[in-house]
Amino acid sequence: MSRFNQDIGEGLLSACTSELVRLGVAEAAITVATVPGALELPLALQTMARSARYEALIALGAVIRGETYHFEIVANDSCRALMEVQLASGVPVANGILTCEDDDQAVARMHLKGIDCARAAVEMANLLRLVREHTQ
Numbered sequence: 001m002s003r004f005n006q007d008i009g010e011g012l013l014s015a016c017t018s019e020l021v022r023l024g025v026a027e028a029a030i031t032v033a034t035v036p037g038a039l040e041l042p043l044a045l046q047t048m049a050r051s052a053r054y055e056a057l058i059a060l061g062a063v064i065r066g067e068t069y070h071f072e073i074v075a076n077d078s079c080r081a082l083m084e085v086q087l088a089s090g091v092p093v094a095n096g097i098l099t100c101e102d103d104d105q106a107v108a109r110m111h112l113k114g115i116d117c118a119r120a121a122v123e124m125a126n127l128l129r130l131v132r133e134h135t136q
Contacts, residue, residue, distance in 0.1 A: 001033070001034050003035065003037070004037040004038065008064075009062065011110035012060040012061070012098070014114065015113075015115050015118075016058060016114035017030055018115075020121075031054070038062075038097050039077060041059045041081075041097070045082065046085045046088075049086075050089065054091060055125035056093075056121035057085075057093045058094045058121050060096040061097045062098040062099075062106045063075045063097060063100075064101070065101050065102070078097055082097075092120075092124035094116075095117070096116075098113055
């Protein structure tokens with residue numbers, strides 16, 4: 001989870017972890033790591049993916065538009081890098097980095113996005129496990 005826009009990150013994390021537990025993921029199987037911002041998420045997740053300890057990963061954070069071009073750089077590059085992590089590692093990465101115009105949009109979206117990411121991560125982990133079982 002990115003600590004930049006931490007209140008939004010915490011809201012995403014709360015919704016996501018609650019949904020993971022509701023879907024049957026043991027709390028002990030959930031690892032939470034925090035990084036300074038959205039651009040640091042891909043490196044942390046790449047390292048986690050390479051550890052072979054995780055069946056799926058979830059990136060959580062918020063990039064909120066400001067008055068400069070920085071918003072576009074962070075939003076685009078973090079998304080691209082997350083895609084590269086999952087394709088290179090074979091570990092699914094659910095992208096829960098909100099890209100919003102303002103804080104109100106982020107607050108309105110954080111709960112549902114956290115839930116959606118949990119569902120996507122579990123679904124992809126299950127799918128890849130099934131594919132591996134059928135190809136061995």
